[in-house]
Amino acid sequence: MGFPTAPMVTIAFKDLALSNAAQRGMPHERICFTPHPVWGKTDEEMYAYLEGNDPVSGRPLMKEVIGALTNPLTPEELKVGEVSVSTGPETFADTEDNLQQYYIDNGMTDFMQIVLPTQERVAAMLKGTSHKPDEMVGKMAPARGSYPEWSYTVKQVAINAVMAGAKPEYFPTILAIAASGLTALSSSTNSFAVAAVINGPIRDKLNMNYGIGAMGPFAQPNAAIGRAWTMLSRNLSNSGIPGQTYLGTLGNGVNYNNLIIPENEKASPWTPLSVQKGFKPDENVVSLFVGFSIAQGQGGVGLGVKPVPYYHQAIAYNCTPFGPLFGALIVLDPLVAQGLVELGYKTKEELADWLQKNQTISAKDARSTLFGSRWVPDPKTPDDARIPYYQRPDSYNFVVVGGQTNPYHMVANMSYRVSVSIDQWA
Protein backbone atom coordinates (compact mmCIF):
# COMPACT_ATOMS: atom_id res chain seq x y z
CA MET A 1 0.00 0.00 0.00
CA GLY A 2 2.99 2.30 0.52
CA PHE A 3 1.83 3.24 4.05
CA PRO A 4 2.90 1.84 7.39
CA THR A 5 0.25 -0.81 7.87
CA ALA A 6 -0.67 -3.19 10.66
CA PRO A 7 -2.72 -6.06 9.18
CA MET A 8 -4.97 -7.71 11.77
CA VAL A 9 -5.97 -11.34 11.31
CA THR A 10 -7.61 -13.84 13.64
CA ILE A 11 -5.48 -16.71 14.95
CA ALA A 12 -7.49 -19.27 12.94
CA PHE A 13 -5.95 -17.86 9.77
CA LYS A 14 -2.35 -17.62 10.97
CA ASP A 15 -0.90 -20.08 8.46
CA LEU A 16 -2.88 -18.53 5.62
CA ALA A 17 -1.78 -15.01 6.54
CA LEU A 18 1.90 -15.89 6.91
CA SER A 19 2.09 -17.95 3.73
CA ASN A 20 0.17 -15.36 1.73
CA ALA A 21 2.43 -12.56 2.95
CA ALA A 22 5.50 -14.58 1.95
CA GLN A 23 4.12 -15.39 -1.48
CA ARG A 24 3.28 -11.75 -2.06
CA GLY A 25 6.84 -10.68 -1.30
CA MET A 26 6.62 -9.66 2.36
CA PRO A 27 7.82 -12.72 4.31
CA HIS A 28 8.39 -10.58 7.41
CA GLU A 29 5.14 -8.62 7.27
CA ARG A 30 4.13 -7.41 10.74
CA ILE A 31 0.84 -9.24 11.07
CA CYS A 32 -0.98 -8.81 14.38
CA PHE A 33 -3.21 -11.67 15.51
CA THR A 34 -6.44 -11.56 17.51
CA PRO A 35 -8.26 -14.48 19.11
CA HIS A 36 -10.87 -16.15 16.91
CA PRO A 37 -13.59 -15.49 15.98
CA VAL A 38 -14.43 -11.81 15.60
CA TRP A 39 -17.66 -12.37 13.69
CA GLY A 40 -20.51 -13.04 16.14
CA LYS A 41 -18.80 -11.50 19.18
CA THR A 42 -20.24 -8.64 21.23
CA ASP A 43 -18.58 -5.22 21.30
CA GLU A 44 -17.42 -5.93 24.86
CA GLU A 45 -15.87 -9.25 23.84
CA MET A 46 -14.06 -7.58 20.95
CA TYR A 47 -12.72 -4.85 23.22
CA ALA A 48 -11.47 -7.55 25.59
CA TYR A 49 -9.49 -8.98 22.67
CA LEU A 50 -7.74 -5.60 22.35
CA GLU A 51 -6.94 -5.51 26.05
CA GLY A 52 -5.49 -9.03 25.87
CA ASN A 53 -2.47 -10.55 24.20
CA ASP A 54 -1.62 -11.35 20.62
CA PRO A 55 -2.00 -15.17 20.74
CA VAL A 56 1.06 -15.66 18.51
CA SER A 57 3.58 -13.34 20.16
CA GLY A 58 2.08 -13.54 23.66
CA ARG A 59 2.55 -9.80 24.04
CA PRO A 60 -0.23 -7.18 24.54
CA LEU A 61 -2.12 -6.95 21.26
CA MET A 62 -2.35 -3.16 20.98
CA LYS A 63 1.34 -2.86 21.83
CA GLU A 64 1.98 -5.17 18.89
CA VAL A 65 -0.20 -2.99 16.66
CA ILE A 66 1.58 0.20 17.71
CA GLY A 67 4.96 -1.50 17.32
CA ALA A 68 4.03 -2.72 13.85
CA LEU A 69 3.52 0.90 12.83
CA THR A 70 6.44 2.51 14.67
CA ASN A 71 9.34 0.06 15.24
CA PRO A 72 12.23 0.79 12.85
CA LEU A 73 12.49 -1.52 9.86
CA THR A 74 15.05 -4.33 9.85
CA PRO A 75 17.33 -5.08 6.85
CA GLU A 76 15.19 -8.16 6.06
CA GLU A 77 12.07 -6.02 5.88
CA LEU A 78 13.73 -3.71 3.36
CA LYS A 79 15.00 -6.47 1.09
CA VAL A 80 14.20 -6.35 -2.65
CA GLY A 81 14.81 -8.84 -5.45
CA GLU A 82 13.37 -12.00 -6.92
CA VAL A 83 13.02 -15.34 -5.16
CA SER A 84 12.28 -18.56 -7.02
CA VAL A 85 9.88 -21.11 -5.57
CA SER A 86 10.79 -24.77 -5.82
CA THR A 87 8.22 -27.51 -6.30
CA GLY A 88 10.77 -30.30 -5.93
CA PRO A 89 12.56 -32.59 -8.38
CA GLU A 90 11.10 -33.51 -11.78
CA THR A 91 10.90 -37.20 -10.90
CA PHE A 92 10.62 -39.44 -7.87
CA ALA A 93 12.16 -42.94 -7.80
CA ASP A 94 11.17 -45.71 -5.38
CA THR A 95 9.09 -48.84 -4.99
CA GLU A 96 5.44 -48.65 -5.97
CA ASP A 97 4.21 -48.80 -2.37
CA ASN A 98 6.66 -46.14 -1.23
CA LEU A 99 5.76 -43.87 -4.11
CA GLN A 100 2.04 -44.23 -3.44
CA GLN A 101 2.64 -43.19 0.14
CA TYR A 102 5.03 -40.42 -0.90
CA TYR A 103 2.43 -38.80 -3.16
CA ILE A 104 -0.18 -39.03 -0.38
CA ASP A 105 2.15 -37.76 2.36
CA ASN A 106 3.18 -34.79 0.25
CA GLY A 107 -0.37 -33.64 -0.46
CA MET A 108 -0.34 -34.48 -4.17
CA THR A 109 -3.47 -36.66 -4.15
CA ASP A 110 -7.03 -36.81 -2.83
CA PHE A 111 -5.67 -39.14 -0.12
CA MET A 112 -6.61 -42.21 -2.10
CA GLN A 113 -4.36 -44.40 -4.21
CA ILE A 114 -3.44 -43.01 -7.59
CA VAL A 115 -2.20 -44.33 -10.90
CA LEU A 116 1.53 -43.60 -10.70
CA PRO A 117 2.45 -41.12 -13.45
CA THR A 118 5.34 -42.91 -15.15
CA GLN A 119 6.96 -41.52 -18.28
CA GLU A 120 5.22 -44.20 -20.38
CA ARG A 121 1.75 -43.50 -19.01
CA VAL A 122 2.16 -39.76 -19.40
CA ALA A 123 3.41 -40.22 -22.97
CA ALA A 124 0.32 -42.29 -23.74
CA MET A 125 -1.92 -39.59 -22.22
CA LEU A 126 -0.25 -36.94 -24.35
CA LYS A 127 -1.40 -38.84 -27.45
CA GLY A 128 -4.94 -37.83 -26.53
CA THR A 129 -4.27 -34.28 -27.76
CA SER A 130 -2.60 -32.64 -30.73
CA HIS A 131 -1.14 -29.95 -28.49
CA LYS A 132 2.56 -29.99 -27.68
CA PRO A 133 3.63 -31.13 -24.20
CA ASP A 134 5.32 -27.84 -23.34
CA GLU A 135 2.43 -25.62 -24.48
CA MET A 136 1.06 -23.45 -21.70
CA VAL A 137 -2.56 -24.29 -20.83
CA GLY A 138 -3.56 -21.65 -18.31
CA LYS A 139 -3.22 -20.13 -14.87
CA MET A 140 -5.02 -21.03 -11.67
CA ALA A 141 -5.10 -19.94 -8.03
CA PRO A 142 -6.93 -21.21 -4.92
CA ALA A 143 -8.95 -17.97 -5.12
CA ARG A 144 -8.44 -15.52 -7.94
CA GLY A 145 -6.80 -12.32 -6.74
CA SER A 146 -6.05 -13.64 -3.26
CA TYR A 147 -3.15 -15.96 -4.10
CA PRO A 148 -0.40 -16.00 -6.74
CA GLU A 149 -1.52 -17.77 -9.92
CA TRP A 150 0.45 -20.84 -10.93
CA SER A 151 0.78 -21.73 -14.60
CA TYR A 152 0.99 -25.17 -16.19
CA THR A 153 1.77 -27.00 -19.40
CA VAL A 154 -0.05 -29.71 -21.34
CA LYS A 155 2.40 -32.26 -19.92
CA GLN A 156 1.73 -31.19 -16.34
CA VAL A 157 -2.02 -31.56 -16.90
CA ALA A 158 -1.33 -34.99 -18.43
CA ILE A 159 0.56 -36.11 -15.31
CA ASN A 160 -2.46 -35.24 -13.17
CA ALA A 161 -4.85 -36.91 -15.64
CA VAL A 162 -2.86 -40.14 -15.35
CA MET A 163 -2.91 -39.94 -11.56
CA ALA A 164 -6.74 -39.59 -11.64
CA GLY A 165 -7.13 -42.77 -13.73
CA ALA A 166 -8.11 -41.05 -16.97
CA LYS A 167 -7.77 -42.57 -20.44
CA PRO A 168 -6.13 -40.58 -23.27
CA GLU A 169 -9.49 -40.05 -24.95
CA TYR A 170 -10.67 -38.14 -21.84
CA PHE A 171 -7.68 -35.81 -22.04
CA PRO A 172 -9.16 -33.00 -24.23
CA THR A 173 -12.04 -32.60 -21.76
CA ILE A 174 -9.58 -32.45 -18.85
CA LEU A 175 -7.45 -29.92 -20.73
CA ALA A 176 -10.54 -27.78 -21.39
CA ILE A 177 -11.33 -27.79 -17.66
CA ALA A 178 -7.71 -26.92 -16.84
CA ALA A 179 -7.75 -24.12 -19.42
CA SER A 180 -10.69 -22.50 -17.60
CA GLY A 181 -8.39 -21.62 -14.69
CA LEU A 182 -11.19 -22.53 -12.26
CA THR A 183 -10.01 -24.49 -9.23
CA ALA A 184 -12.13 -27.30 -7.83
CA LEU A 185 -10.76 -26.55 -4.35
CA SER A 186 -11.67 -22.97 -3.62
CA SER A 187 -9.92 -21.55 -0.57
CA SER A 188 -13.13 -20.12 0.92
CA THR A 189 -14.22 -20.96 4.46
CA ASN A 190 -17.55 -21.96 2.87
CA SER A 191 -16.41 -25.38 1.56
CA PHE A 192 -17.48 -24.67 -2.01
CA ALA A 193 -18.15 -27.28 -4.69
CA VAL A 194 -17.90 -27.16 -8.49
CA ALA A 195 -19.80 -28.69 -11.39
CA ALA A 196 -18.94 -29.39 -15.02
CA VAL A 197 -21.76 -29.78 -17.55
CA ILE A 198 -20.68 -31.59 -20.70
CA ASN A 199 -22.49 -31.24 -24.01
CA GLY A 200 -21.91 -32.56 -27.51
CA PRO A 201 -21.18 -35.87 -29.25
CA ILE A 202 -18.18 -36.54 -27.01
CA ARG A 203 -20.57 -37.75 -24.30
CA ASP A 204 -21.38 -40.81 -26.42
CA LYS A 205 -17.87 -41.15 -27.83
CA LEU A 206 -16.49 -41.48 -24.29
CA ASN A 207 -19.45 -43.61 -23.10
CA MET A 208 -20.27 -41.04 -20.45
CA ASN A 209 -23.21 -41.85 -18.22
CA TYR A 210 -26.08 -39.39 -18.54
CA GLY A 211 -28.75 -41.94 -17.57
CA ILE A 212 -29.38 -43.74 -14.27
CA GLY A 213 -27.05 -42.44 -11.55
CA ALA A 214 -25.35 -39.98 -13.89
CA MET A 215 -23.84 -37.87 -11.10
CA GLY A 216 -22.79 -40.93 -9.07
CA PRO A 217 -19.80 -43.30 -9.23
CA PHE A 218 -21.09 -45.43 -12.11
CA ALA A 219 -18.96 -44.63 -15.16
CA GLN A 220 -15.23 -44.35 -15.71
CA PRO A 221 -15.16 -41.14 -17.81
CA ASN A 222 -17.47 -39.29 -15.41
CA ALA A 223 -15.42 -40.44 -12.43
CA ALA A 224 -11.94 -39.94 -13.85
CA ILE A 225 -12.61 -36.55 -15.45
CA GLY A 226 -14.08 -35.32 -12.18
CA ARG A 227 -11.22 -36.68 -10.11
CA ALA A 228 -8.69 -35.15 -12.50
CA TRP A 229 -10.20 -31.71 -11.84
CA THR A 230 -9.51 -32.06 -8.12
CA MET A 231 -6.05 -33.52 -8.71
CA LEU A 232 -4.94 -30.80 -11.12
CA SER A 233 -6.38 -28.09 -8.89
CA ARG A 234 -4.31 -29.41 -6.02
CA ASN A 235 -1.06 -29.76 -7.93
CA LEU A 236 -1.17 -27.10 -10.62
CA SER A 237 -2.47 -24.20 -8.53
CA ASN A 238 -1.41 -25.07 -4.96
CA SER A 239 -5.08 -25.28 -3.96
CA GLY A 240 -6.21 -27.54 -1.17
CA ILE A 241 -3.63 -27.12 1.60
CA PRO A 242 -5.74 -27.01 4.78
CA GLY A 243 -5.05 -23.86 6.77
CA GLN A 244 -3.10 -22.17 3.98
CA THR A 245 -4.90 -22.41 0.66
CA TYR A 246 -8.02 -24.27 1.82
CA LEU A 247 -10.12 -22.88 4.67
CA GLY A 248 -13.46 -24.68 4.18
CA THR A 249 -14.47 -25.23 7.76
CA LEU A 250 -16.65 -28.31 7.14
CA GLY A 251 -15.20 -29.59 3.88
CA ASN A 252 -17.28 -31.01 1.06
CA GLY A 253 -17.47 -34.63 -0.14
CA VAL A 254 -18.30 -33.37 -3.63
CA ASN A 255 -14.67 -32.22 -3.88
CA TYR A 256 -13.48 -35.82 -4.35
CA ASN A 257 -14.52 -35.86 -7.98
CA ASN A 258 -16.95 -32.97 -8.33
CA LEU A 259 -20.33 -32.86 -10.08
CA ILE A 260 -19.79 -34.12 -13.61
CA ILE A 261 -23.05 -33.72 -15.53
CA PRO A 262 -23.21 -34.88 -19.15
CA GLU A 263 -26.54 -33.50 -20.31
CA ASN A 264 -29.09 -36.07 -21.48
CA GLU A 265 -29.69 -34.26 -24.75
CA LYS A 266 -31.66 -37.11 -26.35
CA ALA A 267 -34.29 -37.16 -23.61
CA SER A 268 -34.40 -33.41 -23.03
CA PRO A 269 -37.22 -31.37 -24.57
CA TRP A 270 -35.08 -28.24 -24.36
CA THR A 271 -31.97 -26.69 -25.90
CA PRO A 272 -28.67 -28.04 -24.53
CA LEU A 273 -26.86 -25.76 -22.09
CA SER A 274 -23.89 -25.30 -24.45
CA VAL A 275 -26.20 -24.00 -27.20
CA GLN A 276 -27.67 -21.52 -24.73
CA LYS A 277 -24.10 -20.34 -24.16
CA GLY A 278 -23.51 -19.72 -27.88
CA PHE A 279 -22.03 -22.99 -29.15
CA LYS A 280 -23.36 -25.19 -31.97
CA PRO A 281 -25.14 -28.47 -31.10
CA ASP A 282 -22.36 -30.59 -32.63
CA GLU A 283 -19.59 -28.84 -30.69
CA ASN A 284 -18.13 -30.52 -27.62
CA VAL A 285 -18.22 -28.12 -24.71
CA VAL A 286 -17.69 -28.15 -20.96
CA SER A 287 -19.51 -25.49 -18.91
CA LEU A 288 -18.31 -24.84 -15.39
CA PHE A 289 -20.15 -23.79 -12.24
CA VAL A 290 -19.03 -22.92 -8.72
CA GLY A 291 -21.00 -22.44 -5.52
CA PHE A 292 -22.05 -23.93 -2.23
CA SER A 293 -23.17 -27.45 -3.21
CA ILE A 294 -26.16 -29.45 -4.38
CA ALA A 295 -29.29 -30.57 -2.51
CA GLN A 296 -32.18 -32.88 -3.28
CA GLY A 297 -35.43 -31.36 -4.50
CA GLN A 298 -38.08 -33.66 -3.10
CA GLY A 299 -40.59 -32.37 -0.60
CA GLY A 300 -41.11 -29.04 -2.29
CA VAL A 301 -44.50 -27.35 -2.37
CA GLY A 302 -46.50 -28.11 -5.49
CA LEU A 303 -45.16 -31.62 -6.08
CA GLY A 304 -48.44 -33.20 -4.92
CA VAL A 305 -50.57 -31.25 -7.41
CA LYS A 306 -52.27 -33.48 -10.03
CA PRO A 307 -52.16 -34.46 -12.81
CA VAL A 308 -48.86 -32.66 -13.50
CA PRO A 309 -47.02 -31.55 -10.35
CA TYR A 310 -46.17 -27.86 -10.19
CA TYR A 311 -42.46 -28.43 -10.71
CA HIS A 312 -41.80 -24.71 -11.21
CA GLN A 313 -43.18 -23.98 -7.74
CA ALA A 314 -41.18 -26.84 -6.25
CA ILE A 315 -37.98 -25.52 -7.81
CA ALA A 316 -38.64 -22.04 -6.45
CA TYR A 317 -39.38 -23.50 -3.01
CA ASN A 318 -36.28 -25.67 -3.00
CA CYS A 319 -34.11 -22.66 -3.89
CA THR A 320 -35.40 -20.77 -0.84
CA PRO A 321 -32.24 -21.34 1.26
CA PHE A 322 -30.11 -19.84 -1.50
CA GLY A 323 -28.29 -16.54 -0.99
CA PRO A 324 -27.39 -13.92 -3.57
CA LEU A 325 -23.71 -14.83 -3.65
CA PHE A 326 -24.26 -17.52 -6.28
CA GLY A 327 -26.96 -18.32 -8.82
CA ALA A 328 -29.03 -21.46 -9.26
CA LEU A 329 -28.10 -24.58 -11.19
CA ILE A 330 -31.17 -26.79 -11.48
CA VAL A 331 -30.56 -30.42 -12.40
CA LEU A 332 -33.68 -32.12 -13.75
CA ASP A 333 -34.56 -35.65 -14.68
CA PRO A 334 -36.04 -35.70 -18.22
CA LEU A 335 -39.46 -36.58 -16.72
CA VAL A 336 -39.44 -33.28 -14.81
CA ALA A 337 -38.40 -31.34 -17.89
CA GLN A 338 -41.21 -32.95 -19.88
CA GLY A 339 -43.66 -32.14 -17.08
CA LEU A 340 -42.55 -28.50 -17.17
CA VAL A 341 -43.20 -28.43 -20.92
CA GLU A 342 -46.74 -29.67 -20.23
CA LEU A 343 -47.10 -26.82 -17.74
CA GLY A 344 -46.26 -24.38 -20.53
CA TYR A 345 -42.51 -23.84 -20.18
CA LYS A 346 -41.47 -24.54 -23.75
CA THR A 347 -37.89 -23.35 -23.18
CA LYS A 348 -35.40 -23.12 -20.34
CA GLU A 349 -35.52 -19.35 -20.76
CA GLU A 350 -39.28 -19.22 -20.10
CA LEU A 351 -38.80 -21.15 -16.88
CA ALA A 352 -35.91 -18.86 -15.85
CA ASP A 353 -38.10 -15.80 -16.48
CA TRP A 354 -40.87 -17.21 -14.28
CA LEU A 355 -38.47 -18.05 -11.47
CA GLN A 356 -36.77 -14.66 -11.61
CA LYS A 357 -40.13 -12.92 -11.20
CA ASN A 358 -41.68 -15.29 -8.68
CA GLN A 359 -38.89 -16.49 -6.40
CA THR A 360 -38.78 -13.58 -3.96
CA ILE A 361 -37.88 -12.79 -0.37
CA SER A 362 -39.12 -9.98 1.88
CA ALA A 363 -36.71 -7.08 2.31
CA LYS A 364 -36.88 -7.67 6.06
CA ASP A 365 -35.74 -11.29 5.73
CA ALA A 366 -33.11 -10.40 3.14
CA ARG A 367 -31.68 -7.73 5.46
CA SER A 368 -31.33 -10.27 8.24
CA THR A 369 -29.00 -12.45 6.14
CA LEU A 370 -25.23 -12.14 5.96
CA PHE A 371 -25.38 -10.39 2.64
CA GLY A 372 -28.34 -8.14 3.34
CA SER A 373 -26.76 -4.99 1.96
CA ARG A 374 -25.98 -6.78 -1.28
CA TRP A 375 -29.55 -8.00 -1.58
CA VAL A 376 -31.23 -4.76 -0.48
CA PRO A 377 -28.76 -1.95 -1.18
CA ASP A 378 -31.33 0.84 -0.72
CA PRO A 379 -32.00 1.45 3.00
CA LYS A 380 -35.32 3.10 2.09
CA THR A 381 -36.76 -0.14 0.71
CA PRO A 382 -39.77 -1.02 2.93
CA ASP A 383 -39.51 -4.22 5.00
CA ASP A 384 -42.48 -5.84 3.26
CA ALA A 385 -41.17 -5.23 -0.27
CA ARG A 386 -40.61 -8.45 -2.21
CA ILE A 387 -37.05 -8.75 -3.49
CA PRO A 388 -36.19 -11.14 -6.36
CA TYR A 389 -33.55 -13.67 -5.37
CA TYR A 390 -31.70 -12.75 -8.54
CA GLN A 391 -31.77 -9.63 -10.66
CA ARG A 392 -31.35 -11.50 -13.94
CA PRO A 393 -33.13 -14.56 -15.35
CA ASP A 394 -29.83 -16.01 -16.56
CA SER A 395 -28.82 -16.51 -12.93
CA TYR A 396 -30.95 -19.66 -13.30
CA ASN A 397 -29.38 -22.44 -15.38
CA PHE A 398 -30.93 -25.83 -16.13
CA VAL A 399 -29.43 -29.17 -17.07
CA VAL A 400 -31.46 -32.24 -18.00
CA VAL A 401 -29.85 -35.50 -16.91
CA GLY A 402 -30.82 -38.83 -15.42
CA GLY A 403 -32.44 -42.18 -16.13
CA GLN A 404 -36.16 -41.39 -15.81
CA THR A 405 -36.70 -43.82 -12.92
CA ASN A 406 -38.79 -41.07 -11.28
CA PRO A 407 -39.48 -37.35 -11.84
CA TYR A 408 -36.92 -35.89 -9.44
CA HIS A 409 -34.75 -32.82 -9.49
CA MET A 410 -31.89 -31.32 -7.49
CA VAL A 411 -30.93 -27.71 -6.88
CA ALA A 412 -27.42 -26.33 -6.56
CA ASN A 413 -26.64 -22.82 -5.28
CA MET A 414 -24.03 -22.40 -7.99
CA SER A 415 -23.12 -19.75 -10.55
CA TYR A 416 -22.21 -20.27 -14.16
CA ARG A 417 -18.61 -19.28 -14.78
CA VAL A 418 -17.46 -20.19 -18.28
CA SER A 419 -17.87 -22.61 -21.19
CA VAL A 420 -14.76 -24.01 -22.87
CA SER A 421 -14.51 -25.81 -26.20
CA ILE A 422 -13.29 -29.37 -25.76
CA ASP A 423 -12.63 -29.62 -29.49
CA GLN A 424 -9.97 -26.92 -29.25
CA TRP A 425 -7.98 -29.23 -26.99
CA ALA A 426 -8.38 -32.39 -29.08
Place this chain on the structure above:
Amino acid sequence: MNRRNMLSLLGISPALLAGESLGAQKAKKVEAPSSAGQIVALNPKGLPPPIQLVPMAKRLNSLEGKTIYLVSDGFPGADRFLAQIALWFKKNMPSVTTVYRLKAGAFADDDPKLNAELKANGNAVIMAIGH
Protein backbone atom coordinates in the same frame (compact mmCIF):
# COMPACT_ATOMS: atom_id res chain seq x y z
CA MET B 1 3.58 -23.52 12.53
CA ASN B 2 6.45 -21.05 12.57
CA ARG B 3 7.42 -18.81 9.70
CA ARG B 4 10.50 -20.87 8.79
CA ASN B 5 8.59 -24.16 8.47
CA MET B 6 5.86 -22.36 6.57
CA LEU B 7 8.28 -21.02 3.97
CA SER B 8 9.86 -24.46 3.55
CA LEU B 9 6.45 -26.01 2.91
CA LEU B 10 5.76 -23.41 0.26
CA GLY B 11 8.98 -24.29 -1.53
CA ILE B 12 10.52 -20.97 -0.54
CA SER B 13 13.98 -21.22 0.98
CA PRO B 14 14.07 -19.40 4.34
CA ALA B 15 17.83 -19.06 3.87
CA LEU B 16 17.31 -17.36 0.56
CA LEU B 17 14.83 -14.91 1.98
CA ALA B 18 17.40 -14.15 4.65
CA GLY B 19 19.96 -13.18 2.05
CA GLU B 20 21.04 -16.11 -0.14
CA SER B 21 21.12 -15.34 -3.86
CA LEU B 22 18.72 -16.76 -6.45
CA GLY B 23 21.64 -18.35 -8.31
CA ALA B 24 22.82 -20.18 -5.21
CA GLN B 25 19.38 -21.71 -4.68
CA LYS B 26 19.08 -22.89 -8.25
CA ALA B 27 22.43 -24.66 -7.99
CA LYS B 28 21.22 -26.86 -5.15
CA LYS B 29 20.26 -30.40 -6.09
CA VAL B 30 17.00 -31.63 -4.66
CA GLU B 31 17.15 -35.29 -3.69
CA ALA B 32 14.46 -37.78 -4.72
CA PRO B 33 12.86 -39.71 -1.85
CA SER B 34 14.96 -42.82 -2.44
CA SER B 35 17.86 -43.71 -4.69
CA ALA B 36 16.98 -47.41 -4.78
CA GLY B 37 13.67 -47.08 -6.58
CA GLN B 38 12.25 -49.54 -9.07
CA ILE B 39 9.76 -47.06 -10.55
CA VAL B 40 10.31 -43.52 -11.73
CA ALA B 41 7.25 -41.27 -11.53
CA LEU B 42 6.80 -37.64 -12.52
CA ASN B 43 6.23 -34.63 -10.30
CA PRO B 44 2.66 -33.36 -10.88
CA LYS B 45 3.24 -29.80 -9.66
CA GLY B 46 2.66 -26.68 -11.74
CA LEU B 47 4.83 -23.62 -12.10
CA PRO B 48 4.65 -21.09 -9.26
CA PRO B 49 5.64 -17.55 -10.18
CA PRO B 50 8.83 -16.16 -8.65
CA ILE B 51 8.31 -13.94 -5.64
CA GLN B 52 9.15 -10.26 -6.01
CA LEU B 53 10.27 -9.06 -2.60
CA VAL B 54 8.52 -5.85 -1.58
CA PRO B 55 10.25 -3.52 0.89
CA MET B 56 7.99 -2.44 3.72
CA ALA B 57 6.95 1.21 3.99
CA LYS B 58 8.88 3.53 6.32
CA ARG B 59 7.50 3.42 9.85
CA LEU B 60 6.40 6.39 11.95
CA ASN B 61 8.44 7.64 14.92
CA SER B 62 5.32 7.74 17.04
CA LEU B 63 1.52 7.65 16.65
CA GLU B 64 1.01 10.76 18.79
CA GLY B 65 -1.05 13.31 16.88
CA LYS B 66 -1.29 11.10 13.81
CA THR B 67 -4.29 10.04 11.72
CA ILE B 68 -4.81 6.30 11.43
CA TYR B 69 -7.19 4.82 8.90
CA LEU B 70 -9.09 1.77 10.10
CA VAL B 71 -9.83 -0.21 6.94
CA SER B 72 -12.22 -3.15 6.59
CA ASP B 73 -12.08 -5.55 3.65
CA GLY B 74 -15.78 -6.24 4.11
CA PHE B 75 -15.87 -9.50 6.05
CA PRO B 76 -18.75 -9.70 8.55
CA GLY B 77 -17.89 -8.13 11.92
CA ALA B 78 -14.82 -6.20 10.75
CA ASP B 79 -16.65 -2.85 10.97
CA ARG B 80 -17.62 -3.45 14.60
CA PHE B 81 -14.15 -4.70 15.49
CA LEU B 82 -12.53 -1.59 14.02
CA ALA B 83 -15.01 0.55 15.98
CA GLN B 84 -13.60 -1.04 19.13
CA ILE B 85 -10.08 -0.12 18.03
CA ALA B 86 -11.23 3.47 17.54
CA LEU B 87 -12.64 3.35 21.06
CA TRP B 88 -9.34 1.95 22.40
CA PHE B 89 -7.39 4.85 20.90
CA LYS B 90 -9.89 7.37 22.27
CA LYS B 91 -9.39 5.95 25.76
CA ASN B 92 -5.66 5.25 25.65
CA MET B 93 -4.12 7.56 23.01
CA PRO B 94 -6.57 10.47 22.59
CA SER B 95 -4.19 12.46 20.37
CA VAL B 96 -4.65 9.83 17.64
CA THR B 97 -7.38 10.51 15.09
CA THR B 98 -9.04 7.44 13.63
CA VAL B 99 -11.00 7.29 10.38
CA TYR B 100 -13.04 4.22 9.40
CA ARG B 101 -13.32 3.16 5.75
CA LEU B 102 -14.75 0.11 3.98
CA LYS B 103 -12.48 -0.89 1.11
CA ALA B 104 -14.38 -1.04 -2.18
CA GLY B 105 -14.58 -4.13 -4.35
CA ALA B 106 -14.08 -7.79 -3.54
CA PHE B 107 -11.96 -8.82 -0.57
CA ALA B 108 -8.67 -8.97 -2.49
CA ASP B 109 -9.30 -6.03 -4.86
CA ASP B 110 -7.25 -2.88 -4.77
CA ASP B 111 -9.12 0.38 -4.04
CA PRO B 112 -7.29 3.23 -5.81
CA LYS B 113 -9.72 5.89 -4.54
CA LEU B 114 -9.12 4.88 -0.94
CA ASN B 115 -5.35 4.72 -1.53
CA ALA B 116 -5.45 8.31 -2.80
CA GLU B 117 -7.39 9.40 0.28
CA LEU B 118 -4.88 7.66 2.56
CA LYS B 119 -2.01 9.36 0.81
CA ALA B 120 -3.64 12.77 1.17
CA ASN B 121 -4.96 12.52 4.71
CA GLY B 122 -3.56 9.52 6.59
CA ASN B 123 -0.33 8.56 8.32
CA ALA B 124 -0.86 4.82 8.86
CA VAL B 125 -3.36 2.01 8.37
CA ILE B 126 -4.76 -0.70 10.57
CA MET B 127 -6.47 -3.19 8.31
CA ALA B 128 -8.87 -5.89 9.48
CA ILE B 129 -8.50 -8.82 7.14
CA GLY B 130 -10.91 -11.74 7.07
CA HIS B 131 -13.19 -12.89 9.84
